[in-house]
Amino acid sequence: MDIRAQVSMTFHLDKCIGCHTCSIACKNIWTDRKGVEYQWWNNVETKPGTGYPRKWENQDIYRGGWQKNGSGEINLRGAGKKRGLLNIFHNPHMPVIDDYYEPFTYKYLDLIESPAMDDQPTARPVSLITGKPIDIKMGPNWDDDLSGTPDYARKDPNLADLSAAEQEAMFQLERMAFFYLPRICNHCLNPACVASCPSGAIYKRGEDGVVLINQQVCRAWRMCVTACPYKKSYYNWHTGKSEKCILCYPRLEAGHAPACMHSCVGRIRYLGVLLYDADQIQDSASDDESQLVDRQLNMIMDPFDPEVIRSAQANGVSDSTIKAAQQSPTYKFVKEWGLALPLHPEFRTLPMLFYVPPLLPVMASLSEKNTEQADKADPIAKIWSDKWLYDTSTEELWGTIDQARFPLKYMASMFTAGDEGKVKTVLKKLMAVRIHRRRVTVGDIDDNKAETALKEAGITAEMADDIYKLTSLAKFNERFVIPAAHREQAIEMLDFAGDTKGSVGFGFTEKPTRGI
Amino acid sequence: MNSLDNFILIGFPYAALCVFLIGSIWRYRSTKFKFSSLSSQFLEGKELFWGSVPFHWGLLALFVGHMSAFLIPRGVLAWNSHPARLLVIEIGAFIFAIAVLVGLINLIIRRLSSDRLRVVSTKMDYAILGLLLLQVITGLWIAYNFRWGSSWFATVLTPYLWSLLTIQPDILAVSALPWTIKLHIFGAYLIVFLIPFSRLVHFLVVPIHYIWRPYQRVIWSWSRTDVRNPKSPWSIKRPRNN
Numbered sequence: 007m008d009i010r011a012q013v014s015m016t017f018h019l020d021k022c023i024g025c026h027t028c029s030i031a032c033k034n035i036w037t038d039r040k041g042v043e044y045q046w047w048n049n050v051e052t053k054p055g056t057g058y059p060r061k062w063e064n065q066d067i068y069r070g071g072w073q074k075n076g077s078g079e080i081n082l083r084g085a086g087k088k089r090g091l092l093n094i095f096h097n098p099h100m101p102v103i104d105d106y107y108e109p110f111t112y113k114y115l116d117l118i119e120s121p122a123m124d125d126q127p128t129a130r131p132v133s134l135i136t137g138k139p140i141d142i143k144m145g146p147n148w149d150d151d152l153s154g155t156p157d158y159a160r161k162d163p164n165l166a167d168l169s170a171a172e173q174e175a176m177f178q179l180e181r182m183a184f185f186y187l188p189r190i191c192n193h194c195l196n197p198a199c200v201a202s203c204p205s206g207a208i209y210k211r212g213e214d215g216v217v218l219i220n221q222q223v224c225r226a227w228r229m230c231v232t233a234c235p236y237k238k239s240y241y242n243w244h245t246g247k248s249e250k251c252i253l254c255y256p257r258l259e260a261g262h263a264p265a266c267m268h269s270c271v272g273r274i275r276y277l278g279v280l281l282y283d284a285d286q287i288q289d290s291a292s293d294d295e296s297q298l299v300d301r302q303l304n305m306i307m308d309p310f311d312p313e314v315i316r317s318a319q320a321n322g323v324s325d326s327t328i329k330a331a332q333q334s335p336t337y338k339f340v341k342e343w344g345l346a347l348p349l350h351p352e353f354r355t356l357p358m359l360f361y362v363p364p365l366l367p368v369m370a371s372l373s374e375k376n377t378e379q380a381d382k383a384d385p386i387a388k389i390w391s392d393k394w395l396y397d398t399s400t401e402e403l404w405g406t407i408d409q410a411r412f413p414l415k416y417m418a419s420m421f422t423a424g425d426e427g428k429v430k431t432v433l434k435k436l437m438a439v440r441i442h443r444r445r446v447t448v449g450d451i452d453d454n455k456a457e458t459a460l461k462e463a464g465i466t467a468e469m470a471d472d473i474y475k476l477t478s479l480a481k482f483n484e485r486f487v488i489p490a491a492h493r494e495q496a497i498e499m500l501d502f503a504g505d506t507k508g509s510v511g512f513g514f515t516e517k518p519t520r521g522i
Numbered sequence: 523m524n525s526l527d528n529f530i531l532i533g534f535p536y537a538a539l540c541v542f543l544i545g546s547i548w549r550y551r552s553t554k555f556k557f558s559s560l561s562s563q564f565l566e567g568k569e570l571f572w573g574s575v576p577f578h579w580g581l582l583a584l585f586v587g588h589m590s591a592f593l594i595p596r597g598v599l600a601w602n603s604h605p606a607r608l609l610v611i612e613i614g615a616f617i618f619a620i621a622v623l624v625g626l627i628n629l630i631i632r633r634l635s636s637d638r639l640r641v642v643s644t645k646m647d648y649a650i651l652g653l654l655l656l657q658v659i660t661g662l663w664i665a666y667n668f669r670w671g672s673s674w675f676a677t678v679l680t681p682y683l684w685s686l687l688t689i690q691p692d693i694l695a696v697s698a699l700p701w702t703i704k705l706h707i708f709g710a711y712l713i714v715f716l717i718p719f720s721r722l723v724h725f726l727v728v729p730i731h732y733i734w735r736p737y738q739r740v741i742w743s744w745s746r747t748d749v750r751n752p753k754s755p756w757s758i759k760r761p762r763n764n
Contacts, residue, residue: 087733094729095578102567103638135565136637201737204729212742222554225727226561243642246560287738322742 008284009307009318011327011489012195012215012358013258013277015267016339016346017188018477019364020436021274024186026050026147028266028275032190035265036252041244043109043134046146047251048266050188054162054176054416055149057187059105062237063350064163069099070235071198071353072291080292080354085202085233094204100232103243107144109134135243153184164419172413183367183412187420188274190266191238191251192349192357193217195282195305196291199250202233207248213327214279214489215358216253224248235353259491267486276476278334278487279327280358281307281318291354295423298351305356306341309334330489335476336360343465343473345432347421363417363429365436368410403459407433431464435473438463442470527697530708535686538715545718546726559724565638573632577625583618584661587611587672592683595676602673611672616665623658630655646720653713660706668703679707 032048051057061067069084082089084099112129120127133140149158154177165173175181193210197217200208207223208230210216219230219239226246230239239250254264262268267275282305290301307314309331318328331337339346339362346360407414407430414426414433422428438459445456460467476484550557563570591598602608630651633639665671678695685692696707717723 086737091729091732095574096567096571097563098571100563100567102564136641138637196738200739204732205727206729206731206735206739209739209741212740224558225724225729226558227729228561228563231564241561241564243562243564245555246558247555 007307007313007317009281009314009321009323010212010215010284011318011323011331012193012280012282013253013489014193014215014280014334014336014340014358014360015190016276016336016360016362018274018276018339018362019185019187020362020366021272021477022050022186022188022364023272024050024052024150025271027269027271028188029146031265031269032251035254037249040134041242042240042249044103044106045240045242045249047238047240047249048188048190050147050186052147052150052153052158052184053187053420054153054159054165054184056158056161056163057149058146059101059237060144061161061163062101062235065235065353067099068101068232068235068237070233070237071350071355072196074292074295074354078292082198082202082233083235085198085229090202090204090227090229094227094229097228097232100228101237103135104144107146107148108140108142110140110142110145151184154179154182159184164416167419167424168413168415172415176413176416181411185364185367187349187361188266189236189238189349190359191217191253192236192355192359193251193253195284195287195302195356195358196354198233198235198353198355199230199239202229203227204229208239211255214255214258216255216258217250218252218255219248219250221245221247221249235350235355236357258488261488261490263482263486263488273480273485276335276339276480276485278336279309279331279489280334280336280340281309281314281323281328281331283307287356291356295352296425298354299347299422299425299428302348302351302356303341303344306337308341309337324490327489330487333487335480335485335487338472338476343435343469345435345473347428347432349420350423351421352423361421362436363421363432365433365440367412368407368414368417368433369437403455403462404434404437407437434463435465438465439470439473439477442467443474446471524697527693527704530704530711531682531693531696532686532691534708534715535711538711542714542717546723549718549723550726557723557727558721560642560721562633562639562642565642566632566636569628569632573625573628575625576621577629580618580621580625584615584622587615587618588675591672591675592680595680598672598676602670602676608670608673612665612670615672616662619658619662619665623655623662626651626655626658646716650713650716650720650722653709653716657706657709657713660702660709664703664706668700 028048029046029050033046036047037043037045046058049058057063062070065071065083071083072080073083074080085093110131110133112131114129117127117129130139131142132138149155153159160173160177165176168176176183193215194217195215197208197210200210200217203219203224204227205223205225207220207225209218209220211218224247226241226248228241228248230248230250231237231241233239234250239248241247242249254262254266257264257268263277267277286301286305290298290305293301309315309328315328319325336346340360345362347363348357348360351357414429415424417429418424418426441451441459442456445451445453457467460470465473563574601611633643633647633651668674678699682693682696696704713722717726
């Protein structure tokens with residue numbers, strides 16, 4: 007057992023309202039510079055949709071992540087020692103700027119400096135690269151809220167597993183649903199970007215698991231851009247260095263939540279420490295696709311287990327970090343309650359950002375006319391004036407999940423490598439919490455039904471209350487449990503303390519070596 | 523002509539070598555951030571393939587060829603003693619040089635024709651492209667007009683280069699060579715001279731060590747094992763994060 011600490015995140019997708027405040031907070035702090043204007047270390051995508059960069063999930067195009075070869079080992083799909091070094095002069099699967107968008111601004115001064123004319127002056131868009139006028143073809147969140155459109159939603163790579171009929175049903179105007187997917191770097195346990203970097207510029211910090219690019223060592227071989235299956239390593243075209251989300255580590259070290267999390271309007275984000283067993287990384291990442299989620303969750307250890315604590319201490323994990331792990335909201339969502347799943351586990355990078363899949367697009371709106379479930383609606387069901395139903399349940403407890411208007415297969419392709427059962431388990435738990443709380447607060451659901459719901463979902467009433475509390479009432483300090491950065495050790499991240507420890511005053515002006 | 527020869531063949535090579543060594547080390551230590559291949563593939567990816575790939579692979583082959591004539595002249599001469607083998611090596615080298623030329627022309631056209639690339643191009647980039655073009659053209663000219671270069675390089679240029687390295691410069695044989703060859707030699711020194719001032723530094727940081735290193739890299743701000751070792755309280759290794 008080799009226990010290490012990872013600062014890990016949970017995003018509760020039911021709560022995301024798609025306001026992009028997180029993206030703006032991040033942009034203002036980190037990427038408001040020349041060369042990185044197009045980079046959104048945090049971005050929010052509408053799903054179904056093609057995302058940013060376009061179709062990033064389609065690894066036939068971008069060749070990101072790991073793949074399992076015939077002998078059961080995993081290797082990088084589009085990079086690695088052999089492929090990376092042979093393609094170093096031209097990286098054939100690297101996205102170029104047009105796959106993201108050409109950054110632009112408007113010539114606002116033309117509006118006030120234009121001479122008097124018959125027509126109103128306009129502010130023409132100009133490229134932030136060349137400074138010349140351009141026709142804008144793409145921009146950040148170009149496909150925002152455009153679910154159902156042929157150009158975006160229907161080209162979503164996750165639809166590949168769905169039959170044509172299922173896709174058609176999904177995009178009927180009456181049944182259409184979408185949800186938002188906020189994305190930052192996953193700070194993976196088996197990061198493809200680290201493995202792909204020929205210079206060795208990318209590394210994972212041992213203390214908190216943040217994955218960083220050393221700007222002094224990066225030489226623009228740009229393999230990380232290809233290797234990251236989430237396309238969260240970006241190339242700065244101006245400096246010739248790659249950059250990525252740093253999980254606001256300067257803020258973390260000072261005890262603040264990362265900017266995107268701090269600013270989150272829907273309060274969907276949770277951050278806390280997970281203790282994991284690093285010995286299992288290789289085996290977990292190389293297992294069969296159906297086992298990947300379970301293996302990854304099995305690596306996350308119980309922070310109350312004395313043996314785990316002993317091993318963590320032996321590794322230099324400080325007591326305050328272990329304590330933070332015991333209060334970690336991420337641990338609760340991921341392990342205790344089993345509500346959160348990793349994004350695209352089939353990329354085999356063991357991402358440490360977990361998502362609670364959204365229940366709302368699944369259950370919302372059963373039509374009175376064309377669903378048999380509608381006839382079995384509870385008396386408490388809210389029936390809208392246009393005969394649409396919106397409810398957590400029908401007489402058949404899981405009717406809305408079994409006949410979800412939003413195909414579970416789609417969500418399974420995002421969160422569980424295609425296993426619909428796992429998505430269903432989570433959604434049932436979410437639904438059971440709602441039924442339970444409705445019984446407690448409104449009281450129009452009979453106890454029997456509520457208990458059955460909890461039992462079938464596999465949670466207790468106390469657990470349901472805890473889930474409810476952390477989901478809807480949690481305060482700042484409960485959502486973000488940040489371990490102390492230990493300033494007394496922090497100096498060692500920059501300097502060698504031994505230099506000053508054995509010296510006097512301002513130290514030696516000459517190295518105190520023996521002899522000449 | 524004599525003083526010019528002395529400059530081109532003795533003075534300048536030493537100056538170029540000094541500038542290259544001191545300049546590169548100094549730049550690596552003081553402005554490490556600027557050590558980069560400065561790839562522009564992100565702004566233009568398609569045409570780059572037809573420029574960068576033939577250019578780099580061709581150049582790599584030619585570099586190995588020149589180096590082997592310099593390092594193992596006897597081996598090269600022995601290989602060349604058979605006319606068929608001489609033909610193979612000469613024609614092979616010529617083809618690689620053509621690849622470099624084609625790649626270089628593509629790279630120049632690409633850099634001049636794209637608005638985006640002009641933004642990230644410096645004067646030194648253009649100077650280097652022009653210099654390399656001159657070097658390849660003179661190289662091809664020499665290979666075509668003064669046949670069997672691989673043999674006479676080993677007999678004429680290798681002793682000269684070694685005489686430079688051993689600080690006993692002997693330019694008697696070299697100064698009798700035609701001016702095109704001297705131009706090629708001067709071009710080579712000029713390129714060496716310009717390395718620390720240009721993006722050419724990226725060849726000094728070719729990531730060979732990637733082959734041996736493990737795929738994953740985890741860095742701790744302090745060594746977890748050393749710090750617990752009572753034998754090494756004064757010799758804890760420096761963290762290599764920064």
